[in-house]
Amino acid sequence: MDNSHERWPAGRTVLVTGGTRGVGAGIARAFADAGAEVLTCARRPPEQPVEGTEFRPLDLRDPDAVREFFAALPRLDVLVNNAGGAPYRPLVDAEAERHARIIELNLLAPLTASLAAYEHLRRTKGSVVMIGSVSGSRPSPGSAAYGAAKAGLENLARSMAVEWAPDIRVNTLVVGMVHTESSHLHYGGEDAVAAVSRTVPLGRLADPADVGAAALFLASPAAAYVSGASLLLHGGGERPAFLDAATANKAARKET
Numbered sequence: 001m002d003n004s005h006e007r008w009p010a011g012r013t014v015l016v017t018g019g020t021r022g023v024g025a026g027i028a029r030a031f032a033d034a035g036a037e038v039l040t041c042a043r044r045p046p047e048q049p050v051e052g053t054e055f056r057p058l059d060l061r062d063p064d065a066v067r068e069f070f071a072a073l074p075r076l077d078v079l080v081n082n083a084g085g086a087p088y089r090p091l092v093d094a095e096a097e098r099h100a101r102i103i104e105l106n107l108l109a110p111l112t113a114s115l116a117a118y119e120h121l122r123r124t125k126g127s128v129v130m131i132g133s134v135s136g137s138r139p140s141p142g143s144a145a146y147g148a149a150k151a152g153l154e155n156l157a158r159s160m161a162v163e164w165a166p167d168i169r170v171n172t173l174v175v176g177m178v179h180t181e182s183s184h185l186h187y188g189g190e191d192a193v194a195a196v197s198r199t200v201p202l203g204r205l206a207d208p209a210d211v212g213a214a215a216l217f218l219a220s221p222a223a224a225y226v227s228g229a230s231l232l233l234h235g236g237g238e239r240p241a242f243l244d245a246a247t248a249n250k251a252a253r254k255e256t
Helices: 020-033 063-071 096-124 145-162 181-187 190-197 208-219 242-243 248-256
Strands: 013-015 037-042 053-057 078-081 127-133 171-175 230-233
Touching: 013 020, 013 230, 020 037, 020 053, 020 078, 020 096, 020 242, 063 078, 063 096, 078 096, 078 208, 127 145, 127 208, 145 171, 145 230, 171 190, 171 208, 181 190
Parallel strands: 013 037, 013 078, 037 053, 078 127, 127 171, 171 230
Antiparallel strands: none
16 A cells, blocks of 8 residues: 555654564555654564564563663654464363463553553654454454453553553554455455455455554544544444344345
């Protein structure tokens, strides 16, 4: 996606956690295309580095390493807390400690990173963009701990936006289903992806570039009065299941 129409102010630095692949790479690419100095971090280096970005290794679940990492940065204007995820795991298939690791990555790690970034962002009047999920506002069977963490992340962002105002803006990008190189792990093959896409009102899954463009907006001067907000990026959401099960007005629904 071409973001050249929305150039980033010169000299601004953006950090995208987990910005080496999938959604994170799409976000990093959007900021780089807009002219920002973009840093990405993850435990392992990317197989294909995102052009225009600089990678630095970091385990976001190591609080001491996170604080040391941020203390060494000369400047930071935007923190995008993107790193996260979870495998499919029904609750009864693991002990609570295994589920707690998912909460640690998806909720505690963004909190640790945000606190470590606070002084930088306060000085630059910067912003935080949390990458949330629709899983945080609906049942998430098979990824219940992930959904709980994302619900907590959205609430954390709202509180953070109040506590840190007026110096730092904090928003959440609530993301729906995205077509990435890992889509087959969640949905199956291309036929399954196509079938899942038909459940979305806009008729497709999001592309990482869609997420990048929305994150760029939330962090940009165009959103200068947006803080404590949750921006839904889900293609219209999910069609209510009862509509397909109900028999009343079925002919009228087909016409629309």
